[in-house]
Amino acid sequence: MRVLLVDDEEELVTTLAERLSLRGIDVDWTTDGEGALRLARRNLYDVAVLDVKIPRISGLKLKSELAKICPAMKFIFVTGHGSEDDFRAGTAEAGAGYYLVKPVGIDVLIQKMHEVLRGKEEE
Amino acid sequence: MSQDWHALGEAGLRFFGKMTASISHEIKNALSIINESAGLLEDLTVLAEKGMALDPMRIKSHAGKIMKQIKRADGIVKGMNRFAHSVDEREKSVDLYDMAEFIVVLSSRHASMKGIGLATLRPDRPVTVRMNPFLLEHALWVCLDFAMDRAGKGQNLRLEIDEDEKRAMVRFKGLRAFERPEEAPLSGEGERALMNVLEADIEVSEERGEMVLSLPSVHSRPRNR
Numbered sequence: 001m002r003v004l005l006v007d008d009e010e011e012l013v014t015t016l017a018e019r020l021s022l023r024g025i026d027v028d029w030t031t032d033g034e035g036a037l038r039l040a041r042r043n044l045y046d047v048a049v050l051d052v053k054i055p056r057i058s059g060l061k062l063k064s065e066l067a068k069i070c071p072a073m074k075f076i077f078v079t080g081h082g083s084e085d086d087f088r089a090g091t092a093e094a095g096a097g098y099y100l101v102k103p104v105g106i107d108v109l110i111q112k113m114h115e116v117l118r119g120k121e122e123e
Numbered sequence: 124m125s126q127d128w129h130a131l132g133e134a135g136l137r138f139f140g141k142m143t144a145s146i147s148h149e150i151k152n153a154l155s156i157i158n159e160s161a162g163l164l165e166d167l168t169v170l171a172e173k174g175m176a177l178d179p180m181r182i183k184s185h186a187g188k189i190m191k192q193i194k195r196a197d198g199i200v201k202g203m204n205r206f207a208h209s210v211d212e213r214e215k216s217v218d219l220y221d222m223a224e225f226i227v228v229l230s231s232r233h234a235s236m237k238g239i240g241l242a243t244l245r246p247d248r249p250v251t252v253r254m255n256p257f258l259l260e261h262a263l264w265v266c267l268d269f270a271m272d273r274a275g276k277g278q279n280l281r282l283e284i285d286e287d288e289k290r291a292m293v294r295f296k297g298l299r300a301f302e303r304p305e306e307a308p309l310s311g312e313g314e315r316a317l318m319n320v321l322e323a324d325i326e327v328s329e330e331r332g333e334m335v336l337s338l339p340s341v342h343s344r345p346r347n348r
Binding site for chain 2: 008009011012015016018019022053054055056080102103104106
């Protein structure tokens with residue numbers, strides 16, 4: 001499984017990447033939308049884990065841009081916000097199970113990655 | 124006047140909500156980093172139990188990350204506490220630079236999301252105003268929010284404080300030309316009521332790329348209204 005992590009908190013994204021790597025998952029990370037688009041043009045990712053709010057572009061907008069580059073890529077959103085509006089927007093785009101509120105447990109995140117990938121295989 | 128206070132109350136609550144939502148988001152981010160760093164330390168311990176050599180520098184680095192985030196969260200909570208207590212007094216003497224800097228810190232996430240850099244220049248001499256601290260915070264936010272929208276992505280905004288005999292001023296520098304001439308910072312009834320109650324004026328100069336919030340200084344007498 002190859003995963004792209006996008007979050008503007010560098011310490012968060014690097015530590016999460018390290019933990020996923022320890023579990024045998026191939027991970028690239030970036031702190032902004034431009035970086036995510038650059039990486040997606042160079043590599044094929046199975047899953048992207050996106051913060052809903054990143055500088056200069058929303059996670060939802062970034063999702064649609066990434067999907068244009070890599071239509072098979074699946075998405076999981078994470079957010080620090082727990083507002084109803086955010087939740088509605090996030091779940092509408094990602095599906096209720098693929099919208100996680102920070103802090104996210106690593107086992108829950110990995111389980112969700114496998115779930116979205118199973119969905120991908122079934123398509 | 125009661126209509127002013129009604130509109131002011133609604134706008135003030137919206138401002139309070141917006142700020143506390145942003146603050147809670149910042150705390151969540153700090154907690155998330157602590158969560159991942161502590162989790163990584165646990166991962167490394169589990170691997171060590173299985174025979175993998177532990178690198179003390181790696182442990183030290185992640186323990187340092189946790190300490191850094193605890194310090195960050197503590198700073199955020201102190202800011203939140205100061206913000207919450209700003210409604211305690213109806214009127215007090217306020218150092219305008221200190222208050223502008225505080226609002227810049229509170230707005231740092233909004234600015235970061237918009238890709239805007241913020242800086243506050245300390246004046247040569249302290250500039251003091253005497254007014255309701257919460258309303259002043261709100262007025263500074265209204266101006267800063269407008270200025271951030273008009274600065275554009277990737278730009279820098281500079282706040283400068285100065286005063287003349289009667290008025291204390293906060294200059295928001297770095298605005299670009301308006302796309303539509305009717306664009307103005309005080310679009311809402313609540314914002315207009317806010318400026319009215321504070322006896323504040325806003326002047327926008329496209330030529331100089333700045334907006335000036337002027338307030339009665341402690342040296343001035345109350346204006347005839």
